[in-house]
Amino acid sequence: MSEITPELVRHLGVLARIQLSDEEVDRLTGQLDAIVDNIAKVSEVATPDVPATSHPIPLQNVFRPDVVGEMLTLDEVLQNAPDAADGRFRVTAILGEEQ
Structure with a gap:
């Protein structure tokens, strides 16, 4: 019966x-x-003695270690910025006056 x-x-x-x-x-x-x-x-097959799986083979994290490398200077960071002021990127305002 349906x-x-x-x-x-x-x-x-x-x-x-x-x-x-x-x-x-x-x-x-x-x-x-x-x-x-x-x-x-599927519910008939999913019994307590059958472990649930999300993937057929075990997976492991493939991220590399987080190691600090060479950092850019402030001048290097801002050298290609269209507009900069006081050591920061300068952009147009995106919020209206009411906000």
């Missing part, structure tokens, strides 16, 4: 504020029913 009915699909459409045509309701009823059936099959 758990997904056209009435349920219409109800879900209303909840999601999606207007569905009769053709879409018929198509989605079959698709959602197949999805629910497949989830039920």
Whole structure:
């Protein structure tokens, strides 16, 4: 017996504020029913003795160590800036007066 009915699909459409045509309701009823059936099959296999996995093989962090390197001087940082003042980048204001 199918758990997904056209009435349920219409109800879900209303909840999601999606207007569905009769053709879409018929198509989605079959698709959602197949999805629910497949989830039920997976649920049968997912037993307490089968550990949950997010990836088939173990993964490890591939980041390199964080080592301080050569740093740019303030003059080097600002040399290509279109506009600078007082050792900072100078940009146009983006906030309105009311903020």
